[in-house]
Amino acid sequence: MARDLEQYLRPEVGVTFFCPGCGEAILMGLILRAIDDLGLSMDDMLFVSGIGCASLIPSSHFNADTIHTLHGRAIAFATGAKMVNPKLKVMVISGDGDLADIGGNHLIHAARRNTDIAVICANNMNYGMTGGQVSSTTPFGAFTTTTAQGNPYHPFDLCRLVKAAGAVHVARYSVTQPFAVINSIKKVLQAQGFSFIEILTPCPTQFGRRNQFDAPADMLKLLMDKCIMKEDAEGLSSEELSDKIITGEFTNGGD
Amino acid sequence: MGWKKVTSTIPGGDYYLSGDEAVAEAAIAARVGYFAGYPITPSTEIMERISIRFREVGAAFTQIEDEIASVCSCIGASWAGAKAMTVTSGPGFSLMQEGIGYAVMTEVPVVIVNAQRAGPGTGQSTRVASGDIMQAKWGSHGGNEIIALSPWSVQELYDQTINAFNLAERYRVPVLLMAEEATAHLRERVHIGGEVELFEREKKAGAAPFGTEENNGVPPMPAFGEGEKLLVTGATHNEYGIRKADDPLVQEKLVARLHNKISNNREEIIQYENYYVEDAVVVVVCYGFTARSSLFAVERMRQEGEKVGMLRLKTLWPFADRVMRDVGSKVKKIFVPEMNMGQIVGEVMKYVSCDVIPYNQMNGEIIHPDTIMEQLRRLL
Numbered sequence: 323m324a325r326d327l328e329q330y331l332r333p334e335v336g337v338t339f340f341c342p343g344c345g346e347a348i349l350m351g352l353i354l355r356a357i358d359d360l361g362l363s364m365d366d367m368l369f370v371s372g373i374g375c376a377s378l379i380p381s382s383h384f385n386a387d388t389i390h391t392l393h394g395r396a397i398a399f400a401t402g403a404k405m406v407n408p409k410l411k412v413m414v415i416s417g418d419g420d421l422a423d424i425g426g427n428h429l430i431h432a433a434r435r436n437t438d439i440a441v442i443c444a445n446n447m448n449y450g451m452t453g454g455q456v457s458s459t460t461p462f463g464a465f466t467t468t469t470a471q472g473n474p475y476h477p478f479d480l481c482r483l484v485k486a487a488g489a490v491h492v493a494r495y496s497v498t499q500p501f502a503v504i505n506s507i508k509k510v511l512q513a514q515g516f517s518f519i520e521i522l523t524p525c526p527t528q529f530g531r532r533n534q535f536d537a538p539a540d541m542l543k544l545l546m547d548k549c550i551m552k553e554d555a556e557g558l559s560s561e562e563l564s565d566k567i568i569t570g571e572f573t574n575g576g577d
Numbered sequence: 578m579g580w581k582k583v584t585s586t587i588p589g590g591d592y593y594l595s596g597d598e599a600v601a602e603a604a605i606a607a608r609v610g611y612f613a614g615y616p617i618t619p620s621t622e623i624m625e626r627i628s629i630r631f632r633e634v635g636a637a638f639t640q641i642e643d644e645i646a647s648v649c650s651c652i653g654a655s656w657a658g659a660k661a662m663t664v665t666s667g668p669g670f671s672l673m674q675e676g677i678g679y680a681v682m683t684e685v686p687v688v689i690v691n692a693q694r695a696g697p698g699t700g701q702s703t704r705v706a707s708g709d710i711m712q713a714k715w716g717s718h719g720g721n722e723i724i725a726l727s728p729w730s731v732q733e734l735y736d737q738t739i740n741a742f743n744l745a746e747r748y749r750v751p752v753l754l755m756a757e758e759a760t761a762h763l764r765e766r767v768h769i770g771g772e773v774e775l776f777e778r779e780k781k782a783g784a785a786p787f788g789t790e791e792n793n794g795v796p797p798m799p800a801f802g803e804g805e806k807l808l809v810t811g812a813t814h815n816e817y818g819i820r821k822a823d824d825p826l827v828q829e830k831l832v833a834r835l836h837n838k839i840s841n842n843r844e845e846i847i848q849y850e851n852y853y854v855e856d857a858v859v860v861v862v863c864y865g866f867t868a869r870s871s872l873f874a875v876e877r878m879r880q881e882g883e884k885v886g887m888l889r890l891k892t893l894w895p896f897a898d899r900v901m902r903d904v905g906s907k908v909k910k911i912f913v914p915e916m917n918m919g920q921i922v923g924e925v926m927k928y929v930s931c932d933v934i935p936y937n938q939m940n941g942e943i944i945h946p947d948t949i950m951e952q953l954r955r956l957l
Binding site for chain 1: 613643645650651652653675676679802804807808810820
């Protein structure tokens with residue numbers, strides 16, 4: 323099955339750039355599976371990414387039109403391309419630092435304008451490529467190279483932020499929920515309007531090792547343990563939910 | 578592809594337009610397909626007119642969240658196959674610098690109009706200056722070979738906007754139209770011809786989009802959605818766009834071509850005008866609005882029998898090196914009045930060995946012809 327996806331990769335791609343244990347290669351496979359399930363042609367798609375590890379998911383790997391842009395500006399580039407050629411199915415794939423920190427303004431405004439693009443935010447909760455600095459999604463108290471005393475700030479809830487800005491489709495999943503991720507990507511690829519999926523993904527190399535996750539599997543286990551589907555969370559007390567990350571869809575009537 | 582003549586989008590004839598309106602009409606005449614902008618004095622009126630006119634001509638318009646998004650969405654639109662444009666002024670031009678560098682690196686045609694106002698900082702938003710001349714060339718990190726034009730009238734804002742699109746498409750480079758508040762807000766007669774000559778970007782299916790053996794150094798440019806499976810990156814890349822961020826040879830070859838495709842074609846790109854230079858003892862080297870005052874002063878002094886001349890730079894970058902050497906070898910003194918604290922004067926000094934005398938005025942007002950005459954009399 324894995325080799326079936328090779329048709330979506332550039333022939334010259336050898337090994338990926340991702341570290342051992344990184345969740346972004348998993349996400350790369352899940353995006354391609356969603357495209358494969360829908361039978362979409364890569365010739366109809368445009369993948370736009372910013373700067374950072376997640377930006378390299380499409381750029382160089384995907385055998386389609388791809389543009390690896392400036393840090394934080396992927397959504398702006400995507401907006402121009404989509405307005406000129408509305409036939410393109412435009413997907414932005416980038417990280418939390420790229421989309422929510424430096425690019426936060428473009429994110430909320432594209433959601434407000436309901437620009438017809440799908441945004442996949444690979445949230446590894448830190449700046450992986452530059453060596454593990456704090457980002458706007460780093461959990462409170464977490465250790466990074468720039469928060470040696472623990473992160474003093476609370477993170478963004480990206481789904482609430484983007485939903486409040488007016489996105490049509492908003493969802494959060496973890497790479498440890500692969501079938502939900504595939505279904506969610508399939509849904510946004512068929513949707514009209516601005517859609518946003520936050521995908522939690524482990525970064526053992528930069529985040530894990532500074533936060534007592536000694537092995538890549540420990541971070542995957544943590545995500546499996548913490549992530550709870552929205553439907554399963556209903557009826558649980560706030561105390562029971564205090565340590566959980568609620569995943570699922572946050573629009574179309576739900577929250 | 579290549580040069581073609583098309584009919585003008587408004588009937589040929591004489592119009593009475595502001596500089597900002599002329600830029601908007603010229604962009605439409607050049608068949609611009611995408612415009613993004615953010616309000617900023619004194620360029621806002623261009624965007625206002627475009628927002629109305631684009632609905633009539635069926636082009637895509639967006640007022641976007643900031644100038645960074647303006648230039649970046651223009652680059653996305655250009656890669657999707659449209660001629661793209663944004664307009665701004667000083668502070669917005671500063672915000673655009675990273676995007677301009679990206680456009681240079683990925684060889685994207687885009688036209689950026691900077692209606693210059695007095696800075697630094699917020700400065701005088703409704704007052705004139707030409708303080709962004711060196712920023713046009715050196716504003717983005719890494720060093721850019723770029724094209725920048727300096728119009729002196731509403732007519733030239735019209736003509737040079739069309740020229741800017743043609744140069745951008747021809748050389749796959751951002752072109753900066755360095756307007757000034759005084760011409761952006763000036764209202765005067767503009768002649769619009771019945772036909773417009775336009776350059777359409779070259780396309781060649783399957784050809785490398787970032788490398789060419791052709792002499793002019795400009796590769797063909799496919800668009801998204803044409804099945805070319807384009808790989809675009811602002812990182813160092815080979816002729817097919819594959820990232821080679823650690824390869825010294827690829828970096829050297831790429832940077833050399835980006836430089837040479839402008840530098841080696843500069844005779845074709847550079848425009849200037851000489852006035853009374855042949856027998857002149859002192860020549861005024863000037864550009865933009867200051868050239869209007871200078872020409873008035875030079876003509877008045879010629880009537881008085883003084884041997885003064887003028888060289889007007891219509892193209893600021895690449896710099897008009899050959900004519901500057903020519904003029905420098907013939908005259909005793911060169912006088913360079915500028916609405917900044919001395920920018921192009923340094924460039925002039927690089928190419929001449931005669932005396933070069935700057936005159937700098939940065940008070941938000943145009944340099945008066947009387948001032949230029951007074952200075953010239955001292956030099957004669």
